[in-house]
Amino acid sequence: MTKPLLFCFEPVADCNAEILILGSMPGQESLAAGQYYANRRNAFWKIMAELLEFDPGCSYEARLHELKTARIALWDVLKSCTRIGSLDASIDNSSITANNFQSFFAAHNRIRAVFFNGAKAESAYRQYVLPTISNVPLSYMRLPSTSPAHASLSYEQKLQAWRAALSPAEISLS
Known part of the structure; x- marks a missing residue:
């Protein structure tokens, strides 16, 4: 079976962004919907709604607006890759092309x-992106995946980890 070549979405960001949240590559449901984290079992939007105090049932456009208002940008490390299904483990590493982070x-x-x-x-960022960027002073932190495939942690454990990283001192609600 031939693995399809997949492409990520454009970044969600404006010039005021101070924090960047990176996924690897959108899953099948997200690609089909044309929306980041469209799988209803993915905890991303539920966690963001809790942290930023917005209605998790609001429209996709409203959720993106809430991220931008909080000065949070959203993107993926991979510009393209081949993969069958939605699991990161199914990504063919020889097919990976990273996004242009120097320009971003x-x-x-x-x-x-x-x-x-x-x-x-x-891991993809460290392998494919970090060697290509220079003079960009950033701090980095891996958070537990919000994917339903990452079932070793409960929703509450994921929420606590994300809350600790994106504390009110880190994000702006204004």
Whole structure:
């Protein structure tokens, strides 16, 4: 079976972004819907709604607006790859093309912290992106994946880890 070549979405960011949350590559449901974290079992939007105090049932556009208002940008490490299904473990590493972070950070020069939504996002960034960027002083932290495939932690444990990283001192609600 031929693995399809998949492409990520454009970043969700404006010039005021101070925090960047990175996934690896959108899953099948997200790609089909054209929305980040569209799988209803993925805890990302539920966690963001809890942390930023918005209605998790609001429209996708409203959720993106809430992220931007909190100065949070959202993107994926991989620009393209081949994969069958949605699991990061199914990504064919020989097919990976990373996004252009040198240009992204130049255009979003207020970003000071990068949070990885899971291990694959972090490992891909360190392997494919970190060697290509220079003079970009950032702090990095891997957070537990919000994916339903990452079932070793409960929702509450994931929420606590995300809350600790994205504490009110780190995010702006104004």
